[in-house]
Amino acid sequence: MKFFNRPTQQKLRKALRSSSHRMMWSIRAAYRALSLISLIEDAAVRKARLLKAVAHTKQRQARCWAERHPHMLLAAFPLWGSPQSFPVAPQASLKKRFWSGLALMSVATGPWAVAYAQFQSMFADMNEAKAVAEVGQVAFEQMTTILELSTAVIPLVGYVFIALIAAVAMGIHRLEIAATQMDLKAKPRVGYRFHVVQISSIALYLGLLAQCLSWSINHRSFAEPLFRWVTSTPLVLLPAILFLLLRRRLDRNRREVRVKLYGNTRRALFASLLSTSLSVGVLLLLMRYLR
Incomplete structure (x- = not known):
């Protein structure tokens, strides 16, 4: 489950058109920060899924080994x-x-x-x-x-x-x-x-x-x-x-x-x-x- 959703390009352009010069830089910085956090979260989710799959595989292998x-x-x-x-x-x-x-x-x-x-x-x-x-x-x-x-x-x-x-x-x-x-x-x-x-x-x-x-x-x-x-x-x-x-x-x-x-x-x-x-x-x- 993701907690940080990356903003779309359309939402970014709309926010920039209706903002001042300083606000534009703030919005761009926030967009880059949210993008970076979203990428990090995607990597963490993929890593957690991989570790979960590895754990299930090891558990299944251990169960099969114990039966043999x-x-x-x-x-x-x-x-x-x-x-x-x-x-x-x-x-x-x-x-x-x-x-x-x-x-x-x-x-x-x-x-x-x-x-x-x-x-x-x-x-x-x-x-x-x-x-x-x-x-x-x-x-x-x-x-x-x-x-x-x-x-x-x-x-x-x-x-x-x-x-x-x-x-x-x-x-x-x-x-x-x-x-x-x-x-x-x-x-x-x-x-x-x-x-x-x-x-x-x-x-x-x-x-x-x-x-x-x-x-x-x-x-x-x-x-x-x-x-x-x-x-x-x-x-x-x-x-x-x-x-x-x-x-x-x-x-x-x-x-x-x-x-x-x-x-x-x-x-x-x-x-x-x-x-x-x-x-x-x-x-x-x-x-x-x-x-």
């Missing part, structure tokens, strides 16, 4: 995850959202399935002789076959677990928004997909940790010398160095997410206290009724 590389999206979510990329009502179709969510949950549950298979192989090798002596070779092979087939159930359990936890997180977030804004009809700024990505990211990091642990136990002969060599070198400080380097970015992203979700830091603090109180209350109720 869901593992990188989950890995980078704690550093660059923004609620602005997860609106309440995305324009994508339900089928596309389902497959993208399934891909994210598959990436998150993959390390857990690998860790389960490694632990299963380790315990089978450790107890093979005892099991064969008790139930026989045929029964032991049938049992190991059933356990191998049960590995495919781990991703399904992970899908259900992530979906349920994300649903609970979405419900708590809606309650936080209603409580912080004092309005029961207040709408949250993020949709269900944001919580799915958040829970999937946590599950991915925990699954990678479980996979490293299972691999270390299952390959002790190779892992123990490697760990001794790492602990005897400065490489043992690498995790601490990475944490110190990324801690500032993590804290900044966490503050930005809180502000974007709740509006300000006071509302974010109140929402955090509310969710903590609810979690503690649920745990106390479970401890009371499970006795």
Whole structure:
């Protein structure tokens, strides 16, 4: 939208004919000033449109890249995850959202399935002789076959677990928004997909940790010398160095997410206290009724 309209030549001539000599120079100076301002504004508008087009292009490219590389999206979510990329009502179709969510949950549950298979192989090798002596070779092979087939159930359990936890997180977030804004009809700024990505990211990091642990136990002969060599070198400080380097970015992203979700830091603090109180209350109720 333009605020400075450049005067036409006809309006300028009409104003000059009906003015004095000094007024003519003033009108010409004003005309040149308005022309210069109009040119500057045209250039600014073109630049703003170009920047807007570039931003939309980069956002579309980032969305396409995230869909093609869901593992990188989950890995980078704690550093660059923004609620602005997860609106309440995305324009994508339900089928596309389902497959993208399934891909994210598959990436998150993959390390857990690998860790389960490694632990299963380790315990089978450790107890093979005892099991064969008790139930026989045929029964032991049938049992190991059933356990191998049960590995495919781990991703399904992970899908259900992530979906349920994300649903609970979405419900708590809606309650936080209603409580912080004092309005029961207040709408949250993020949709269900944001919580799915958040829970999937946590599950991915925990699954990678479980996979490293299972691999270390299952390959002790190779892992123990490697760990001794790492602990005897400065490489043992690498995790601490990475944490110190990324801690500032993590804290900044966490503050930005809180502000974007709740509006300000006071509302974010109140929402955090509310969710903590609810979690503690649920745990106390479970401890009371499970006795």
